[in-house]
Amino acid sequence: MPKTLVVLTGPTGIGKTSIGIEIAQYYKTEIVSSDSRQIFKELSIGTAVPNKSELSTIKHHFIHSHSINNNYNASRYETEALQLLETLFAKHDVILLVGGSMLYIDAICKGIDVIPDADLEIRNSLKNQLETEGLESLRLLLKKLDSEYYKIVDLKNPKRIVHALEICLMTGKTFSSFRTNPNKERPFSIIKIGFNCEREILHKRINKRVDLMVQDGLEEEARSVYAQKELNALNTVGYREWFSFFDGDISKEEAIELIKRNSRRYARKQLTWFRKDTNMSWFTPLQTKEIIEYIEKEINKNETGE
Numbered sequence: 001m002p003k004t005l006v007v008l009t010g011p012t013g014i015g016k017t018s019i020g021i022e023i024a025q026y027y028k029t030e031i032v033s034s035d036s037r038q039i040f041k042e043l044s045i046g047t048a049v050p051n052k053s054e055l056s057t058i059k060h061h062f063i064h065s066h067s068i069n070n071n072y073n074a075s076r077y078e079t080e081a082l083q084l085l086e087t088l089f090a091k092h093d094v095i096l097l098v099g100g101s102m103l104y105i106d107a108i109c110k111g112i113d114v115i116p117d118a119d120l121e122i123r124n125s126l127k128n129q130l131e132t133e134g135l136e137s138l139r140l141l142l143k144k145l146d147s148e149y150y151k152i153v154d155l156k157n158p159k160r161i162v163h164a165l166e167i168c169l170m171t172g173k174t175f176s177s178f179r180t181n182p183n184k185e186r187p188f189s190i191i192k193i194g195f196n197c198e199r200e201i202l203h204k205r206i207n208k209r210v211d212l213m214v215q216d217g218l219e220e221e222a223r224s225v226y227a228q229k230e231l232n233a234l235n236t237v238g239y240r241e242w243f244s245f246f247d248g249d250i251s252k253e254e255a256i257e258l259i260k261r262n263s264r265r266y267a268r269k270q271l272t273w274f275r276k277d278t279n280m281s282w283f284t285p286l287q288t289k290e291i292i293e294y295i296e297k298e299i300n301k302n303e304t305g306e
Contacts (some may be wrong), residue, residue, distance in 0.1 A: 010195030011267035034099030046238035105293035111184030
């Protein structure tokens with residue numbers, strides 16, 4: 001039987017964790033997380049880490065495995081996750097990759113391209129522009145120099161915008177061009193499954209999940225890392241809104257509503273990204289039986305070489 005990596009992905013709040021566990025139980029296998037924030041041991045509530053019962057049911061990897069103080073990125077994840085997969089495939093024919101972090105999924109399925117180190121002079125110039133002219137001026141410059149990356153980047157994340165502009169200005173090429181090279185060969189087959197549902201239902205799920213996070217102590221969790229708010233790991237939905245509240249810029253009620261709104265926006269961005277992948281097959285979160293049947297069919301195709 002060929003070794004197969006089954007990718008289960010979709011927008012935030014769609015229910016990937018529970019579906020992944022159900023399918024992992026069917027295959028008696030393990031789950032590798034492709035969530036770039038669940039990896040951090042200091043973050044639990046705001047990242048919707050699987051609970052103790054879920055973690056005890058199926059062995060998960062890359063959950064609470066690193067610290068927010070680590071300078072972690074998709075390239076490092078690619079190296080570590082591929083090493084892990086080699087070990088896991090020695091025991092299992094099917095492994096699940098579950099999560100919604102777009103770059104992390106691409107890192108495993110396609111590989112991360114080697115992006116050149118930025119020129120310090122250009123970086124300092126962009127940082128000065130950020131301070132004097134504001135983030136909007138850098139957004140407009142990125143839109144002009146790399147419209148493709150502009151469509152998918154977090155436009156509220158100055159670090160990512162500055163980094164992309166550094167590469168554009170230094171190389172004369174778009175930042176996107178360093179992320180679209182031919183896919184790297186992998187020693188396993190890949191089956192990609194995306195989850196989606198009606199937008200109104202998804203938005204209700206997201207809003208309800210945020211309310212539950214607040215009930216479970218999200219504010220306290222955000223306070224516990226507030227002193228480290230400048231870390232890139234904390235520049236994420238569910239934490240930066242609380243930091244604005246702690247800074248006195250917005251009210252508590254506004255922070256909660258912003259988390260809901262920004263989570264919905266992130267879900268739309270995820271769907272836009274995943275829909276471009278022609279290898280993705282789409283299901284609703286209620287189609288577990290159909291998903292397993294589809295996986296079986298694809299595995300049989302790979303076995304027979306069809």
